[in-house]
Amino acid sequence: MASEIRSLAWHDTGLRLLDQTALPQRVVYLDITEVDALIDAIRRLAVRGAPALGAAGAYGVAVAMRQGGREGWDAARLAAEIGRIRDARPTAVNLAGGVDRVLPFAAEGVEAVLAEADAVVREDVEANHAIGRHGADWILSRVGRRPLRVLTHCNTGSLATAGWGTALGIVRELHARGVLEVVYVDETRPLLQGSRLTAWELAQEGIAHLVQPDGAAASTILRGLVDVAVIGADRIAANGDTANKIGSVGVALACADAGIPFVVAAPLTTFDDATAHGDEITIEERPESEVLEVAGVRVAPVESRAFNPAFDVTPARLISVIVNEAGVREY
Numbered sequence: 175m176a177s178e179i180r181s182l183a184w185h186d187t188g189l190r191l192l193d194q195t196a197l198p199q200r201v202v203y204l205d206i207t208e209v210d211a212l213i214d215a216i217r218r219l220a221v222r223g224a225p226a227l228g229a230a231g232a233y234g235v236a237v238a239m240r241q242g243g244r245e246g247w248d249a250a251r252l253a254a255e256i257g258r259i260r261d262a263r264p265t266a267v268n269l270a271g272g273v274d275r276v277l278p279f280a281a282e283g284v285e286a287v288l289a290e291a292d293a294v295v296r297e298d299v300e301a302n303h304a305i306g307r308h309g310a311d312w313i314l315s316r317v318g319r320r321p322l323r324v325l326t327h328c329n330t331g332s333l334a335t336a337g338w339g340t341a342l343g344i345v346r347e348l349h350a351r352g353v354l355e356v357v358y359v360d361e362t363r364p365l366l367q368g369s370r371l372t373a374w375e376l377a378q379e380g381i382a383h384l385v386q387p388d389g390a391a392a393s394t395i396l397r398g399l400v401d402v403a404v405i406g407a408d409r410i411a412a413n414g415d416t417a418n419k420i421g422s423v424g425v426a427l428a429c430a431d432a433g434i435p436f437v438v439a440a441p442l443t444t445f446d447d448a449t450a451h452g453d454e455i456t457i458e459e460r461p462e463s464e465v466l467e468v469a470g471v472r473v474a475p476v477e478s479r480a481f482n483p484a485f486d487v488t489p490a491r492l493i494s495v496i497v498n499e500a501g502v503r504e505y
């Protein structure tokens with residue numbers, strides 16, 4: 175079952191990652207024993223999703239400590255290498271949070287860091303199941319139609335977390351309760367986390383879904399084909415403004431115009447109260463080639479350049495509710 179799939183796990187030799195760039199065609203694992211390889215995997219989105227990045231950051235400290243022990247790094251070099259992991263992608267607060275969570279245990283040795291990283295994983299899975307329950311309860315109390323038609327954006331399932339998922343965890347909970355009719359899965363260009371990863375997770379579990387172009391999301395909503403949209407988050411500012419995969423704010427605008435709920439699902443590790451509001455959030459800009467090429471084949475003219483922001487920020491005024499493991503916060 176995809177709900178049990180693990181995006182990452184520690185093995186004696188190092189951190190084993192399910193390479194998400196190969197899915198859904200191939201199930202390939204990467205055994206990470208060096209900092210450069212982990213940073214490359216993070217930047218290529220071989221491991222991705224805010225909570226999964228938090229776990230990767232936590233285990234990444236152990237990877238750096240093991241490599242530093244093999245190569246004789248001094249304390250300054252080790253700190254610098256850990257800092258490179260922490261900074262590998264800027265928008266998801268979880269990556270830095272995962273590193274910061276285990277750092278205090280480094281003085282006790284790698285085993286202590288690994289034990290804390292294991293706790294990060296356990297807590298994330300527990301949080302996601304709670305998010306699923308709270309989110310399903312809230313949706314069922316606010317939306318009358320049965321069964322429900324849900325729209326998702328990007329991938330927020332087992333692959334984006336330590337297991338079960340956030341927004342997709344709510345979808346799984348609705349499915350388990352027998353109240354889910356269909357999931358409209360935004361393909362989520364340019365890296366297709368929806369059509370490649372969310373569709374793969376849903377197909378594994380026989381959950382009915384329709385992959386749609388991102389450009390169809392607004393009209394699908396405005397035509398009354400969707401009852402609720404549920405998305406994940408990469409960083410939630412103190413005022414509720416939410417950074418998430420590019421295209422999220424368009425879904426929110428359509429939901430507002432259609433009068434249907436726009437639900438954000440995220441664990442408390444994605445909340446960043448040190449950031450007052452959304453315009454302070456750094457938006458990762460990714461390589462132009464991701465937009466100008468499809469499957470490595472150039473589709474745009476050679477003269478063309480591209481703008482490739484990986485995230486956008488949905489203002490709190492467009493969010494109906496943010497669901498975390500402690501409950502819900504309505505806006």
Ligand SMILES: CSC[C@H]1O[C@H](OP(=O)(O)O)[C@H](O)[C@@H]1O
Pocket residue numbers: 219222223224225327328329330331334335340341367405406407408418419420484
């Ligand atoms: C459960 S959080 C997943 C979150 O992360 C994704 O970004 P990326 O695929 O670039 O790591 C996207 O924003 C999802 O909503």
